[in-house]
Amino acid sequence: MEKKQKMTCEQVREIDMVSYLAKLGYEPAKIRGNDYWYYSPFRDEGTPSFKVNRRINRWxxxxxxxxxxxxxxxxxxNNSTIGEFLALVANDEFPVTKFIQPSNSKEKEAPKIEVLEVKDLTAPGxxxxxxxxxxxxxxxxxxLKEVTYTNGGKTFYALGFQTDAGGYELRSAHFKGSSSPKFFTHVKNSFDTLCVFEGFMDFLSFITIMKASDMPIDFDFLILNSLSFxxxxxxxxxxxxNxxxxxxxxxPGDRNTEEIKSLIPGAEDKRSLFENYEDINAFLCRPGYSTKLK
Incomplete structure (x- = not known):
């Protein structure tokens, strides 16, 4: 097999970021002139705070x-080095093109995500x-459910976690987004203790850890789906x-934990469970840890 030539930093910087994000599955929530606004690829949020200026090709x-x-x-x-990322882009054969959007572009809204079908989870991917x-x-x-949806005129499917307002948090290997209306999810089991999580992956990780440890799950749960809630x-x-x-x-987790504690007497910071890890799922995925659950 012919070895692919490594790309230079300058070549990679010339790749259009909007096109690259689309290839990863991220579409802008709104477009205002040269500014493309996204829900951040790095966290769950209710208001788009990640901006790409397409004129200068910077985020x-x-x-x-x-x-x-x-x-x-x-x-x-990708949590990678510069060299690893350059190799990743070269192997992906992403076209090296740069798009400069005219400065007089009219403001327009990006296509909204539309849910087509919701069914039991079966897709192998x-x-x-x-x-x-x-x-x-x-x-x-x-x-979770398997949700088929349209985004930008194309059809995709993803894991779907329903919110209390009827929308879905959508996740797949290459996409993180949500369908309207976005809101929190309150799982009520009639217990006196409420466990609060930022996203559903951490909630499911907590359930996994408790079941793997044969511990009783005598809690109600609140999954914020965004710190904005x-x-x-x-x-x-x-x-x-409790x-x-x-x-x-x-x-952000530190700041919101302190805000909740200031408003809810007796609220407890339980992040010692995954000390030295950014979230519960990262703790669950740590090297050497496994469960017998299927």
Whole structure:
């Protein structure tokens, strides 16, 4: 097999970021002139805070205060070195093209995600993906659906986690998004303790850890699906005697944990469960850990 020539940093910087994000499965939530706004590929959120300026071909994540070129994005997104990312792009044979959008482009909204079908989870590709996240198939099928949807005129399918407003959080190996209406998900089991998570993957990881340890799951659950729903979900939290917080181990997680604790007397920060890991799923996927659950 012919060895593919490694791309240079300058060549990779010339790749159109909007096209590259589309190849990964990310479509803009809105377009305003040269600015393409996305829900951040790095976290769950309710308001798009990740912007690509297509005129200069650079991105900026307002949620983290970081940005840069496609190389900076690729290193962070793939958790790789510069060399590893350059090799990844070369092997993917992504066209080296740069698009400069005219400065007088009219503002327009990107196509919305439209759900076509919701059914039980059976697609091999989705089952493989959830297994790689160390979530047993039995647990995945209990809480997730297989959702077929359109995005930008094309049809896709993804794991779907329903919100209390009727929308779906959508995940696959190459896509992270949601259908309207986006909202939190409250799983009620009639217990006095509420466990709060940022996203459904952490919720499923918690269930997996508890079942693997043969521990009783005597909790209700609140999956925010975005930290933007912390404020509106406070009233749900106030209905519980105990509130356990499992937000991410990062600055937004720290800030929102402290905000909830200031509003809910007795709310407890339980992130010691996955100390030294950014979230519960990263803890579950750590090297050397496995369960016998299927």
């Amino acid at each position: 900026y994540d307002f949620g983290e205060g970081k940005g840069g070129s496609l190389i900076d994005f690729g290193i962070k997104y 989705l089952l493989t993906y959830i297994s790689k996240r160390r979530i047993p198939i039995s647990i995945a099928k209990q809480f 912390v404020t509106v979900s406070i009233e749900q939290m106030k209905n519980y005697s 509130v356990h917080l499992y937000l991410d181990n990062n600055e």
